[in-house]
Amino acid sequence: MSYKISFYPERCVACGACAVACMDQNDIQVQDGAQPFRRSYQIDYHADGNPHIGYFSAACEHCDDAPCIDACPSNCISKDAETGFTVYDNTNCIGCRSCSMACPHGAPVMDLNGKMSKCDGCNERVKVGLSPACVAVCPFDALKLEEENAD
């Protein structure tokens, strides 16, 4: 059994409530230069000759085969056996950013101490039956916590 934070773009309006709830949950001090774990954004595009706007929310995708795990020379990143989230202990992080470079989305960021940090799926919350902060707040259910059965 593992969990995923699924994103349903058709329901998203890029309001950023998810990003802010994440900052509140994780005490992300953006005013001091800290990077958020989750971002929302909107992109203009054209389809059928008409202008459109796409709305998105993105954070660590907790890939099954997460390249950041192998990239880390200090073995900071691992899979949580219970939830399947890509979690980390940055005690031994040397700040080399290999994780960030290996990640297709650049999800891992450096915290204000120069150590890697990122979305951990609100691992402890999920273990006690709560939703991740971003999922709990999303006014339009564009983010959902979903279980995936291992094949």
Place this chain on the structure above:
Amino acid sequence: MTKQEKQMCAKLAGPETGIEIKHSVCDICTPGPQCGLNVYVKDGKAIKIEGMPEFPSNRGKLCTKGAANRQYVYREDRIKTPMKRVGERGSDDFVPISWEEALDTIAQKLSEIREAYGPESVAWFTGYTKWIRPWLRRLCNSFGGHNYMTESSTCFRSGRMANETIFGRDMRGDLMGRPQLLVGWACNPYINAYVMGQGFVRAKEAGAKIIIIDVRHTQAAEKLADLFLRPRIGTDIVLAHAIANLIIQNGWQDQAFIDQYVHGFEEYRNMVSAYDLETAERITGVPQKDIRTAAEWMSQIKPACITPSNGIVHHINGYNAHRAVMCLDLITGNVDKPGTILPVYDTYCDIGSGFSTYEEEFMNETSTPKTVPQIGEERFPLWNRMTSDAQTMDLPRQVLEGKPYEIHALAAFGVNTMIFPEPGKFREAMKKLDFIFATDLFWTDACKYADIVLPVCSSLERSELKCYPGGVMYYVSPAIAPLYESRDDVEVMTELAKRLCPEDKLLCAGYHESLRYMFRDELEDLEKARETGMPHRCSKFKPYIPGTYLKNGPETKTGKLELYSELIREIDPDYHLDPLPVYYDGNRGTDPEKYPFVLMTGARLPNTIHSRGHKVPWLRSLRPDPMVDISPEDARALGIRQGDKVRLYSETGEIHLLANVTEVASQGELHLIHGYEEANASDLIATDYLDPYSGFPSYKQLRCAIEKEDA
């Protein structure tokens, strides 16, 4: 990390972590949807905020702003102690003083001014939100004054006036009544009021058709609209009249309904007959086929809910714009039926909750006969006829000119200079006053002009009763103690009442006693709500039965729904107010060659309401710089690229900010959120650019020009 450390880090509530969940209410945005909060508290400090799952409206969800409550409450510019000005007005030279000294000084000054110039020479103002209004109105009355005014002089009230003009009463869309057609006119509920947005989504999922009419390409346009009409700024009336004209030309109107309930159909028909499809397309820019589809849907799909949002009244002809849209409900018979629009009966603080209170009596029973006109009364007679407030937008003029009489003091509970067009004029007026006191959470520009500044607390730090539709009462206790030396606003008013009008024993007795007076028919419910701190369904709640209002006869002069207003007809013709919702070009007078763009300010971003989000770092991080939205076509023509520095200027003023190149803006139009101190939209708007019906500033339609600045 130990298990306990991990739980602490994840902020899990429970005995292991010592984190407690306390209930509160979010007071950041508009009073209607204010959401229930779960505040995670550790050692007396809020450490995390979530939506309250048991709350009937938000059900555990929050918007962007609500999610940032913790940083909002702990904003660094919170005022910490009462302050006394020792320097020039407009400077930051203040010294801390005690509450006793502050309150005594205010009472002494106001008493002296009352003695010397009469009670009318004191203006009482309250900003956002609305929870203190009954108390401030009573304090103004008990003081002997009539110049009670609020920020509703620029928001909400004009729409209500427009509805009262037509229907005799305010009306609201009935999303719960399963409308088959929803017309969101200038409405982006995803961002402005997400609980309503959820209602739109549910309606769409249930098969309702949705028309979105907006000058901007919004989330609602993208996600909800089966038909998206995009008129030019300030041409909504033409679009509404063209739709009406087409409906009437084709005989699609609900003639039986009109014959029975509507007054002024002939005059209205004559007026709208000037707006054929060709004329409408030329003025609004909306393709004729789309106007036709809108007319077909609005007349043929029943029930339909056609309502404009608040934004539409922020035009020089905004009150009439609201009326023009609501007239479509009349001719299609979409009134007082499930899924259309239903009458609003206020319960408390501008919210109808399905039971009645003695709020009106509480507010006004200590009032005295008026001996001089209220501020704005002579300039905005319709406003004066339809509200009991003074019109705030005339305050700077009256202070500066001293006509029809002098104003000597301002008693302000949350005033912000940015609400005033040309804030410089208001600053000038404040410099002229003998005495000003201001309460606020945050140190704003207006505080610098006050003689005494008082720190008040947020909703997390106070007790407050709120009522919601459906008979819900919610009476919270403080989730955390008031920060620093702050107190709640009503406590401040109570202390002032003891000094200024001690004979008003009820006001002097404080918040809860006042509530017991207002809710004396629901005392058990009040106490129960207070005791549990949970949403409580009032035992006196009676759901409104659609159709009752029409059956009993609309509360207008004619007893009918008025397309042609008999109330306006009675107003002195010298004011040139038209009983019909007529259209005129709101851009008139400004040279389109010199000012080729039309600017709209105030369309919401998700991360702020007015100026409130701009200094909350989490919210600010979502849009770090003040930006003006410009269409890709216009940007290309002017050589402006994303993030370029631009100068935006009007006949009145100029501001400097960055360009945001986006399809949100139509060609020839610009959009800018207000409330930035460093790029204040109000600096561009002239102080007398006001709607003559309502006195509202034309925040949303203003000719201007834009140019790229050197990097």
